[in-house]
Amino acid sequence: MENRNFTHESLSQKVAEFLREEILWSGKYHKGQHVEESEIAERLNISRAPVREALRELENQGLLIYVPRKGTFIPNFDHDDMMEILDIRYMIESRVFEILIKKDMLTEEDFSNLRKIVDDMVASARSDEPMEKKISAFSEYDITFHKYLWETSGRKWSNRILRDLYYQLRLAMMQDLIMEQDIELSAVMHYDIIDSLKHKDLDRAKKMLVKHILSLNREYSDNIS
Known part of the structure; x- marks a missing residue:
């Protein structure tokens, strides 16, 4: 996916699916880790807008947490x-x-x-x-x-x-x-x-x-x- 250029309307959904798989199954992310919007956009070769929408969707699903003035993080469930x-x-x-x-x-x-x-x-x-x-x-x-x-x-x-x-x-x-x-x-x-x-x-x-x-x-x- 990192080498694809997404151009269709469901771009933010595709990004959300990709990030969800990475967060849950790839081992790339850990509890409490900072998830950087710019890094994801650069890695997927897309603008930051669909990444921002994808991050918001994952926040609504409880898979990310936004901390004002600090950024977006993987929740640290106890x-x-x-x-x-x-x-x-x-x-x-x-x-x-x-x-x-x-x-x-x-x-x-x-x-x-x-x-x-x-x-x-x-x-x-x-x-x-x-x-x-x-x-x-x-x-x-x-x-x-x-x-x-x-x-x-x-x-x-x-x-x-x-x-x-x-x-x-x-x-x-x-x-x-x-x-x-x-x-x-x-x-x-x-x-x-x-x-x-x-x-x-x-x-x-x-x-x-x-x-x-x-x-x-x-x-x-x-x-x-």
């Missing part, structure tokens, strides 16, 4: 911040699960589509690709899986909030070491979520959701039972 974000995501997403089960909204085609996403996720986690590529691929498959469920529930505001919380939770965990076995473990857990939803076992679906969310956090993954 333990309590992370647990609060986790709690909110769990409350909203478990409600989505409840609606999907009670209203019988998932069809056999949906379960087949979900399983295909997980098959690809697990295959990627077990591949010989470099770790950086595996982490990036996992993140795409993971949010595709969860967004499928959020969107199927028809709860548009829950969908929007959960998307932002997904990114914030990842940001809160960004300094934790993500190991190959963690990715595979978390990928495989999606089969249990599918199975629980298919058998309308809400309690188990909620339990597997918690285990999955925590499986990529080194501080808590060892305590999952």
Whole structure:
């Protein structure tokens, strides 16, 4: 992307997508780090205006914080911040699960589509690709899986909030070491979520959701039972 010249109307959106990937998955940024508008514009060979818009979008998503007269920074979430974000995501997403089960909204085609996403996720986690590529691929498959469920529930505001919380939770965990076995473990857990939803076992679906969310956090993954 750094070598592209963006000229279409969605330039700021493309910049936001690029920066979001860099912040969450590349390891380029760290908590508390200063994000310089001019440096990004120069690196992407574009004007500062779309970068400024992109930074504002990421601020609205909670992935950046603006400090007057100092600039824009990566938030430094602490333990309590992370647990609060986790709690909110769990409350909203478990409600989505409840609606999907009670209203019988998932069809056999949906379960087949979900399983295909997980098959690809697990295959990627077990591949010989470099770790950086595996982490990036996992993140795409993971949010595709969860967004499928959020969107199927028809709860548009829950969908929007959960998307932002997904990114914030990842940001809160960004300094934790993500190991190959963690990715595979978390990928495989999606089969249990599918199975629980298919058998309308809400309690188990909620339990597997918690285990999955925590499986990529080194501080808590060892305590999952």
